Every structure is written in C-alpha cells, then in structure tokens.
Amino acid sequence: MAPQDRLAQVSSHLNFPRGLFHNQTAIITGAGQGIGAETARLFANEGAKVVVADVDDEKANAVAKSINDIAPNRAIVVSGDVTNASYINTLVQKAAEFGDGKIHIIVNNAGFAWDGVIHKITDKQWDTMLAVHNTAPFKLVRAAAPYFRVKDKEPRVIIQISSTSGIHGNAGQANYALAKAGVVGLTKTIAKEWGPQFGVRANTIAFGYITTRLTAAKENGATYVASDGTKVALGIPGRKEVKAGDEAKAYAEIPLRRPGSPEEAARAIVAVASPWFSYVNGETIEVTGGRNI
Template identity: 40%
Template sequence: MNGAGALLLGKTAVITGAGQGIGLATARRFLAHGANVVIADIDEDKANQAIAELVKADAPVIAVACNVASGADQDKVAALALSRFGGLDILVNNAGVTRDGYINRLSEDDYDAVLDISLKGAWLGIRAVSPLFRKQGSGSIINMSSLSGKIGNPGQTNYSAAKAGLIGLTKAAAKELGPAGVRVNAIQPGLVRTDMTLAMKPEIFAAKEAEVPLARAGEPEEVADAAVFLASPMASYINGAVLEVTGGRGI
C-alpha cells in the first residue's frame, strides 16, 4: 500500500511484544500503510523468524531484543529507531503476559511479573519516547489494554489490574503530554484469536464467544486496524480515549 491510501507513510513506529499475535498483526498493518517498524520483543530470534519474509521483501522492519520492564532496554529501542530510520513517531505498548491463578494461589512473583511487563513496561516506554515527542511537538502512543481491565476475570486479578491500570496511565499521560501535541490512547481488545486465547479449553472459549453480540471471536488484524486509525492523522483530535474492539462483548 502506498500513496494516498498509506495512512502512516514515512512514519516510524516501535511496537513492543510484536513477535506474535496482535503485536505482529499490528506491525504488518503499519508496514502496509507505509510505516517503518521496530519490533521490540523479549525473544529476538522468534521476532526475526516472524518477519523473515517481510525482511526478504525489503520491508522497512527490524527486530530487537527488549525486556520492556527495563528502562535501559526501552531507551535503547528508542535510540535504535532514531539511528536506523531517522525518526520516531509512534509507540505501541503491546507487550503483556498472563500468569493466571486464583487469589489464594497466586504467587507474588506471578503478580509482579504481569504488572511489570504490562503496566510498568508501558510507563517505561512512554518515559523513553516522551522527551523526543515533546521536542518535535508530535507523536502517538497507543496502550494495548484489554476488556479484562474493564469487566475483570476470575483467576486474573493481576492481569485485570494491569490492564485497568493502563487506562489510568493512558488518561494521565494524555493530559500530561497533550499540550505538547502528543496523543495517548488505549485499545481494549475482547476475545481475539491468538495463541493465548486458543490455549483455553474449547468449552471455555465457546462460552466466552457466546457472550459476543457479533457471535464470533475477533481476529488480530481487526485490533491492528484500530491501532492504525489511532496512530494516523485521521485520529488527530482523539486523545485519552479508550477504543473497545470487542464485537460488543462487555457492553
């Protein structure tokens, strides 16, 4: 895709946790709309394998190892985007993990791991790019929350708390960075077909799918399209918003 239909032409994006699932779908959609993409994933080898065909086709995409819970790693990724592509315009805080367990059986380590990656990781990403975004007077930050952060899930107190925290982070950062021309928004995906959700027991997946008014699970590309919109000039007056991509589940 190029020319008038390329909503992100010439822009550079960092997408965390983009070696698979929604993150990888977002990387592909961004590339299709003309962006340069830096995939920051804790598993650099897996990310490189995922984009091998894109690299072979000379797509402007690279993968880099990044532990999003490390401020030093986040700073390194931002610097790499600048050195490789000459700029940085978009950050998608997509990285996240699950460590499920009911409260009485959930360890502190598993609680901390989910909060560190999903919530602290997003905050560190924002901290890494905000000086540049402020200086250039522009930038779009997209935090990947979850419907779990709105309605909660039993056995996921850590995940639900992290994803709800991302909404507070989004709104506070939108107020803080908005005067500099930087937009911060969030997406709340619902039941989407990824490796994580398809690992559910079939009867549990079917029960959740039955709660969707559109009567089906979503596809990663449908969440990615929402990210393209929020990153693009079409969303130029959208700041601090939470866009649900749920098929109507949770309304």
C-alpha cells in the same frame, strides 16, 4: 464543499499515496507474533518504518523478514525483555537511529497473562504482571520522551494495549485485570501532560477475545519463557474447538458471535494511530465484537 473536494479530503489514496504513516517510525512491542505481529505488518504496509520488538528473537526476525521481503529496509528487530530497563534504553536508541532521529508511534503491546484466583496468586505472579503491563510501558514512554516532547508539527501517538479484564474485571485474573486497568490511567495522564504543548495523542485499546496463543486451549502447551528462565503456561484451560453451527451458544456473550482475528485487532490499532483519529485522545476503545455493551 463540492463532492470532488470532499472526496479529496477523505480519500486515503489521494492524501496519502505512500501510506498513512509515510516518513513515520513506529515501535511495536510484542511484535513477534499475535496482535503485535499483524500490527507491525499493517503499519509497514501503510508506509511506516517499523521496529519489531519482542523477547522472542527468532519470531521477531521472521516478522521483520516478512516485511522487508516486500518492502526492503522497512523493519528492524530490536529483541529483548521489556521488563529489562537497559533493554528499554537500547530499544529507544535503535528506534531513533532507524527513524533518522525521530520516533512517532509507540504501541505498548507486549504482554501475557499469569492467571490465578485471588487467594492463590503468588507475589511473583502479581509483580510480574505489573512489571510487564505497567512498569515497562511507563519506562518506554519515559525513555522516549525526548522524541515525543517535540514541536516539529509531525504526528505523535502512543497506544497502550489493555483488555476487557482491565475494564470489567475477570475471575482468575486479579493481577492481569489490575495491570490492564492501570494503563488506562497512564494513557490519560500522557494525554494531559503531552497533549497541550506537543499535540501527542494517547489512547488505550481494550481487546475482548482475539484468537492468539493467549486465548487458545492451555492444553496446546504454549509457554512464555521470561528472560530469567521462568516459564508460564499460556491459554485457557479446557477451551474446546467450536464446531460450525455451535457459534450462537459458544459465543453467546459476543453480539458478533465470533472471536476477533489478530489482524482485526491490528486494524483497530492502526486506525486509532491514523490521521482519521486525529481528534480522539485519552480514550479507552473497546474492541470486542460488542461484548460487555
């Protein structure tokens, strides 16, 4: 192959002048802030129509506005709690309307941690983690089945967001670790059920330490407020700011010696959803700066 032909084959600019996801519609849950918000912006930047889904209506609207201010009508908000079954149906219906009858991408990203040591985890803590991280993604994928089990030759991709806690376990996170491990099995099953006839790709991305409110100091006081009013304190107890020069010690377990930014996490999601990953299917991709290798 001549070099210029090879360039035409790999060049994003030449092959996708209107973005990697032009004419595609993506649902991103938990897109009101953190990793999900950056993912929504990057998908929109690559031409996708983006459905910003989050329980926090105000934050979701701010994200959609930041997109629509640059690219009008590129984003809509469908706010609600993913553990609410009727919300899941509304989300799929509104996404399909926005996408002119099509949905191409789901990123099951909404989530939080409700930590406790095994002998103190309550039933509510346990059930909530499974509801948010397992049942909700399953119900969303099931509700969206009519838009994924199609043969229109357009790409269809499902991405589940997991964690190194799900792959390696983590003290104080039995409920979260179990739930984050659960999506690995769900993802592989989607790949096996919907790959053969419909070409749907499904992959899991397991993040390490990404700087969002989930990994900030608990003393900052961030809380998750569930739709039933339950408040969960978020963050890592006693997490200290790392001073310049202390990185080697503070991040000794991460070969890159730093946490990842939400945008770096989002880039991995968009990369996996992109045509460059068209033969990557059923995998669990760890995005950790090299931690746990």
